[in-house]
Amino acid sequence: MKLFRRNDQDVQVTVRPRDGGWIVSLEGQELPWPVQRDSQGGWYVDTPAGRRRFWAHARQDGCLVFGDGRSHRFELPDPEHEQEEGNAGAGPRLVVDMPGKVVKVLVAVGDDVAAGQPLVIMESMKMETELAAAIAGTVRAVHAEAGQVVGQGDLLLEIEPREEE
Amino acid sequence: MTTGRAEPAIRPLGKILIANRGEIAVRVIRACRELGIATVAVCSDVDETALHVELADQHVVLGPAEPGASYLRAxxxxxxxxxxxxQAIHPGYGFLAENAGFAAAVARAGLVFIGPSAAVIERMGEKTAARAIMEKAGVPVVPGALLPAADAEGNFxxxxxxxxxxxxxxxxLVKAAFGGGGKGMRLVTEPGQMLAACQGAAREAVKAFGNGAVYLERFLExxxxxxxxxxxxxxxxxxxxxxxxxxxxxxxQKIIEECPSPVMTPExxxxMGRAAVAAAAAVDYEGAGTVEFLLGADGSFFFLEMNTRLQVEHPVTELATGLDLVKAQIKVAEGHPLPWTQEExxxxxxxxxxxxxxxxxxxNFMPSLGDIRLLREPAGPGVRIDTGVRQGDRVTMHYDPMIAKLSLHGPDRQxxxxxxxxxxxxxxxxGVETNVEYLLAILADEEFVSGGLHTGFLAERLPDWKPSALDGDLALAVAAVAEHTRNGADHGRGCGPADPGPWAALGGFRIRGLE
Incomplete structure (x- = not known):
């Protein structure tokens, strides 16, 4: 359950997956139609009035949503307030959100990595960024190589989390 | 229509510098590339990663973001x-496009200025001079008269x-002759109101501009x-x-343009076309230009001004005629005759x-500055987009906030x-707000659909328009799901950039667990 701020009011929101989509409840009231993901990274909701399409950009402090010619902003007044439902055994994956080019892969399969250790150097719009591990672990798979052009949603690395000492 | 002049030589252009930025620079670069002409972009330092620079063969950084320090530096x-x-410079629109001094300096440097001559730019740039030329050419101008000065007591x-x-x-309209912005302006409908209106206008003009000269201009309703x-x-x-x-x-500020006009008849x-051509011929015009008229409800029309450049809204002419105006500009600049005759x-x-x-x-339509976090453009038959921005670009206060032109062509107006x-x-x-919802409101207006347009349309039909306070339930639901899947409630924490930099600013990384 999360709190979102809409027009100066806090709304309790819960999200549950169902049949490939998500059922959302606002203040305990379930919306009758699921939110679904489309093939281009956008969203849609099939309502009796037709298919409503949306685009969203989630950020640390909330989410921007675009639909019907206008944008909305919903803030997360309390970003830490969330219940994580862990799916034990699913290793974290490094997936890119922005098109760019891999400049250099700094690790190989089997390497132990520490939290904060740089993994991949990326270039996008003439700016270079180092991508680092936020957790300690072992590199399980590498799906990127130097010079590779990557697009939104591409998987670069998989890391098996390691228990902290 | 030869005039006995010496046949101009054809001077093919191998490389053109585009003295502009944004969508028009992209447009010109595109035409050059289609013609196999090399391109040089110029930019301010903040624009060095802009789309127009990326598309050009070379670029030169002119200076800091402020146009006076970069794009206006002739x-x-x-x-x-x-x-x-x-070998040539295309000025685009705005910036130095109608700066006669710049055109002259380009010519002095032995380069080709893609546009009319400095002399023509200068003559058409001065409103009263332009009107005089038009009157002489038999082009109807908005009836007007400069009044003799008032005496020391302000009496006319x-x-x-x-x-x-x-x-x-x-x-x-009684107007200040040397100012604008509506200061001193008064509407007079009857002769009896004239003298008082002139005196009042003159008083305001002196206060605002230091010059009480007054001008009369016919008011078209x-x-x-x-x-x-x-x-x-x-x-x-x-x-x-x-x-x-x-x-x-x-x-x-124009926001919707169309070609042809819904009210035009062949006659x-x-x-009007003859008048426009007469205006162009009066100054032996070379290159692309636009003659602006005001058309009254009674079918009378009057010359307003001539713009000696390619205009922002040229895409509607290109779509409705199937012609490429920028390529034609280049061909004319090379010395070729026009690619088409009036009959063609x-x-x-x-x-x-x-x-x-x-x-x-x-x-109140204040510029919305910020980073474009997401940009999705429409596509399909008859859809044309002219833009200089990409997802991830920043809209700053230094430049015009127009980010794109969306042009549509169809078999008829509907x-x-x-x-x-x-x-x-x-x-x-x-990431930035846009006027898209406003444009949709205009396109839904029944007077717009029936073609009843005039320059006061928006003030009359949508004076109190406000963006809708939409029922945000669905949008909020989408936000919740987007946020939920971003953080990944179905897996643990993952990887992120060591130094957040532009990647984090653009929303960080999506972490997905097993599907």
Whole structure:
């Protein structure tokens, strides 16, 4: 359950997956139609009035949503307030959100990595960024190589989390 | 239409420098690439990663973001052309496009200025001089008269004022001759109001501009802004490429233009077209230009001004005629005759252009500055997008907030309107606010649909328009799911950039667990 701020009011929101989509409840009231993901990274909701399409950009402090010619902003007044439902055994994956080019892969399969250790150097719009591990672990798979052009949603690395000492 | 002049030589251009930025720079670069001409972009330091720079073969950084320190620096631009071996400069629109001094400096440097001569730019740039040339050419101008000065007590010579008013005709506007912004402006509908209006206007003008000279101008009720695209070459040919209607203006800023005008008849088009060509011929015009008219409800039309450049809204003419105006500009600059005769050019179907501005309609259309976090552009038959921005670009205060032009073509006006509505609905921008919802409101207005346009349309039909306080339940639901899947409630924490940098600013990384 999360709190979102809409027009100066806090709304309790819960999200549950169902049949490939998500059922959302606002203040305990379930919306009758699921939110679904489309093939281009956008969203849609099939309502009796037709298919409503949306685009969203989630950020640390909330989410921007675009639909019907206008944008909305919903803030997360309390970003830490969330219940994580862990799916034990699913290793974290490094997936890119922005098109760019891999400049250099700094690790190989089997390497132990520490939290904060740089993994991949990326270039996008003439700016270079180092991508680092936020957790300690072992590199399980590498799906990127130097010079590779990557697009939104591409998987670069998989890391098996390691228990902290 | 030869005039006995020496046949100009053809000088093919191998490299052109584009002295502009944003969508028009992209447009010109595109035409050059299609013609196999090398391109040089110029930019300010903040624009070095901009789209127009990326598309060009080379670029030169002119200076800091402020236009006065970069895009308006004629010396630096000409130096950049010399340094890169560019033979010609295309000025785009705005910036130095209608700066006669710049055009002259380019010519002095031995480079080709893609546009008319400095002398023509200068003559057409001065309003009263332009009107005089038009009157002499038999082109109807908005009736007007400069009044003789008031005496020391602020009294005007009544006889002369009334005679001038009769000549101009009622209703008329009394305006400050040396200022704008509506200061001193008064509407006079009857002769009896004249003298008081002139005195009041003169008093305000002195206070605002230090000059109490007063000008009378016929007031057209609900005029339509109709402009004709004209084209000339160095062989003495001038033609028109039909009209555009640009009556949808918010605070004198055009936001929707179309070609052809819904009110035009073949007979009126012929008369106005002849007047436009006469205007171009009067100054032996070379290159692309636009003659602006005001069209009254009674079918009378008057010259307003001539723009000696390619205009923002040229795409609607290109869509409705099937012609490429930028390529033609280049060909004319090389010395070729016009690629088409008046008889050859044809209109087909109807085109509408919607200008997309990064403006916040909830804050009185103030520029909306920020990073474009998400950009999704529509596509499909008859959809044309001219833009200089990409997802991830930043809209700053230094430059015009127009981020794109969405132009639609259809077999008739109704089809073009339907296409425009759907394309606007598909145009998604996050990170800056835009006027898209306002454009949709205009396209839904029944007077707009029936073609009843005039320059006061927006003030009359949508004066109190506000963006809708939409029922945000669905949008909030989408936000919740987007946020939920971003953080990944179905897996643990993952990887992120060591130094957040632009990646984190763009929303970080999506972490997905097993699907």
């Amino acid at each position: 010396d630096a631009i000409i130096a950049a052309a010399r340094q890169t071996g560019a 010579p009544a006889g002369e004022v009334m005679a001038a008013a009769e000549r101009v005709g009622f209703p008329l 609900r005029p339509r802004h109709i402009e004709f695209q004209i084209f000339g070459d160095s062989h003495g040919n001038q033609i028109h490429l039909f009209e555009r209607e640009c009556s949808i203006q918010r605070r004198h 009126l088009r012929d008369r 050019v044809r209109l087909q179907g109807h085109a509408i252009e919607c200008r997309i501005y990064a403006e916040d309609p909830a804050r 089809a073009a309107i339907e296409r425009a509505r759907e394309a606007l609905r598909q145009y998604a921008v996050l």
